[in-house]
Amino acid sequence: VSEVAWIDAALTSARPQALGALLRYFRDLDRAEEAFQEACLRALKTWPQNGPPRDAAAWLIMVGRNVAIDQVRRQRKQQPLPAEDVISDLDDAEAELAERLDGQHYRDDILRLLFICCHPDLPATQQIALALRVVSGLTVKQIARAFLVSESAMEQRITRAKSRVGAAQVPFETPGAVERSERLAAVAAMIYLIFNEGYSAGSAEAGARAPLCEEAIRLARLLLRLFPAEPEIMGLTALLLLQHARMAARFGADGSIMLLEDQERGLWDRTLIAEGLALIDKAVRHRRRGPYLAQAAIAALHARAAKAQDTDWAQIDLLYAALEQLQPSPVITLNRAVAVSKVRGPEAALAMIEPLAAQLSGYFYFFGVKGGLLMQLGRAAEARTVFNRAIALANTPAEAAHIRLHLDRLMEPGVPPAIARPHRE
């Protein structure tokens, strides 16, 4: 790894901490970003000569602060503060000069920085764009590429999001326990949004959008380091790792969707799976149920099955039942129906999803699953009608092609039908 690449990596990993602290000082996102930017420029100048500082984040916070204060002083024609190349050489001086940055402080700084991005006034896409720009430090160009929009459109989106956040009052005092856990939940949801933005892409866009998944995992790990004993954050991180592990197997060579049951499991990333399973092991010790952990546990049962037919569908059914209680939603019931069809047969599954028809009348996967169940029951004519509805609602050409494959199979009796998994498979 070259020196510039090393410094670049150090600046990126110090970014949330340094920017979060600068935000606390300046209480203004733009000023904090400017100060951080200036500190990075100085780091690029002095680190190659003086060597990297012991604590990159503390160095950046101090230099960023000095730069801003220095500017004010210069305007008042007062004496400037000591230059940063002096600072980085002095171990103790650094510790003395820097504010006592204990873990607690850092934790709330980073959480606040993330929380500002998920302000409820911001639509989801703006939350994600803002977080990627401000917290992750991706360039506008990189974000625009991931969202498949022009750079100028993304620039506008981020500017608009920032001005909205600026107008909203975010308290800068150290949050209380209740407020902290509310912030944590909002931030977790935002990280999951970032992941899904990358994960829901079709095969053609998957390459460009995969960085969103990786960034979401990075943020989840960051959050987990700040809150090491929160089972839902372990669950969220595990869920992202287990889903991302299947990345290479999700599309065929021709870009077609590979169902979970048809995926080549040898392509799954075993290291990511091991990490995800280890996190679930840790989380269950807390004996606290939660939606992320339940979803991660479902993903884990898929990951543990060496072959599709080894899948423990009965356990998956139970976990979806728990999830239905924790987070009632017709989509979860639809997911559960797939497990039910494996355990108790297609008839039971069909009965389960019939009541969802009104709520999910515009939902592609509802018709995909229903068509599959009808097909299994040998009700071919009904299946065809339902599949045609699915094709009309398909979000991507690959989804439509996938359903057409079912329609083709309906023409050749005797071929065992597969059911489309409702989401993310």
Next chain:
Amino acid sequence: MLYAILCYNDEDAVCAWSKEEDAAVMAKLQVVQDRLAKEGRLGPVARLLPTTAATTLRKDRDPPLVIDGPFAETKEQFLGFYVVDCAGLEEALQIARDLGAVNPGGSYEIRPVGYFKPGSVGA
């Protein structure tokens, strides 16, 4: 004399490597390892999963206390390690408790291993 070489690095930075970058580093390390293995001088090699996957058993009290996260007491030093084969965290914790019962004080950090090679020394 056997020596242990302990690997330290900035986890944030290493976790941010792309799959290709990671594979490139591992391939280069493999060349060095292969040479040592051929000479019969390579013991077990392990790459640990991130510290976020760590659990700690504090055995300076009875019963020992299980806490999430990696070991973080600066007054204690890294003295040695075991590699054990377990179905999951609970089994690993039980082994750590058994070890702790006969060797109280300090703590054990339990970290899942992502990559493991048994090596050829002393076989």
